[in-house]
Amino acid sequence: MxxxxxxxxxxxxxxxxxxxxxxxxxxxxxxxxxxxxxxxxxxxxxxxxxxxxxxxxxxxxxxxxxxxxxxxxxxxxxxxxxxxxxxxxxxxxxxxxxxxxxFPKITVQDILEFEKKYKGSDEERKDLLQLYTQHQGDMDTILTSLLCGSQDDEPRLGDIIRTAIKDGEVEEFPAFTQESDKKKRARRKRADRERKEAEEMQKEMGLNEDDDSLTMMIKQKHASREKNFNSFLSDLEAKYCKKGGKSSKRGKK
Incomplete structure (x- = not known):
């Protein structure tokens, strides 16, 4: 067959x-x-x-x-x-x-190195503006959908969006430009709580950056934050791991 x-x-x-x-x-x-x-x-x-x-x-x-x-x-x-x-x-x-x-095994170090290269890159900016348009300026959803996005990044990401709006690159959405202080505080409070829970979990489990369990915990954190079908893990493994499957005839005409 x-x-x-x-x-x-x-x-x-x-x-x-x-x-x-x-x-x-x-x-x-x-x-x-x-x-x-x-x-x-x-x-x-x-x-x-x-x-x-x-x-x-x-x-x-x-x-x-x-x-x-x-x-x-x-x-x-x-x-x-x-x-x-x-x-x-x-x-x-x-x-x-x-x-x-x-798709070789993804380690904590791989994730950290990816975050270092991704944050501040043209690719991050492109992804951010795409998510901004897709979710019509809702920063709660944007931050939970952006690869490596966190509350600590919000001031920097907000500046990128505001500049893009000013330059006419993206539409101005009230959900972003008129977001209430109450919603911003709630997002910060939620992020602080998640960070504290993660630190407590790592301490209780006695994990360090070489432990497979810590790697899994980081993967699960990213996967649970992803609103769309593409999880952080699958994007990272599939998009940035080594390419393969090339035929020995590749390049011949």
């Missing part, structure tokens, strides 16, 4: 993009995120005794390898078929090892 037939059987669609929850104009980063999110649900670590889950994982890995390869993706986009005899599909690959290479 070919890859497309297996997709239809396992995921009820033969469209490779639909299986990953993306569209045919997706960038490599979006394909990688889609693969991460879809494969995480059926990864062998989570379902070691489920043959169907393992089969789904293998199929997801193969279709990702197809879409991430420029030549193979072009064939699929133009003809709606995949080359079943390509090296990608014909070789006997260990797809779990392949997945591990793409």
């Amino acid at each position: 070919g890859l497309l037939d297996r997709c239809q059987e396992l995921f009820r669609t033969a469209n490779l993009y639909e299986v990953l929850g993306i569209n045919n104009e997706a960038t490599e980063a979006e394909i990688r995120r889609g693969y991460y999110k879809a494969s995480l649900k059926v990864h062998p670590d989570r379902a070691p005794d489920d043959p169907l889950a393992t089969e789904k994982f293998q199929v997801l890995s193969k279709l990702y390898a197809i879409l991430i390869d420029k030549e193979q993706r072009a064939i699929y986009d133009e003809q709606g078929v995949v080359d079943e005899e390509s090296d990608i599909l014909s070789k006997d690959s260990c797809w779990e090892d392949y997945w591990r290479q793409l």
Whole structure:
């Protein structure tokens, strides 16, 4: 049975993009995120005794390898078929090892280094203004949706938004420009309470920055704050981990 037939059987669609929850104009980063999110649900670590889950994982890995390869993706986009005899599909690959290479374990240090590079970057500014427009100036939602966003960042982020409004880059929303002091105080109080709870939890558990438990606690904190489907963890792992799945034919014409 070919890859497309297996997709239809396992995921009820033969469209490779639909299986990953993306569209045919997706960038490599979006394909990688889609693969991460879809494969995480059926990864062998989570379902070691489920043959169907393992089969789904293998199929997801193969279709990702197809879409991430420029030549193979072009064939699929133009003809709606995949080359079943390509090296990608014909070789006997260990797809779990392949997945591990793409998404290595995220540590506390990785998170801290990402935050250091992300904060103050053009990417953060772009994300911030997008969230500002999407949520029509609601700073509560903006801060909980922005990667690495915290109450401590609010003055700096607010200045970026005000400048963008002044320059006509974004619309002026009353929820931002006319936000009450009461709401601002409530947000600060909530942030202080969350910080205190996190410090107490870390102290009670006797954690340090080398502990896996601390890594998990940080991941859970970010994931619980995320209002949209993309969690901090999946964005970080899928967007910033090593790229893979390149065919040995890449670059040949």
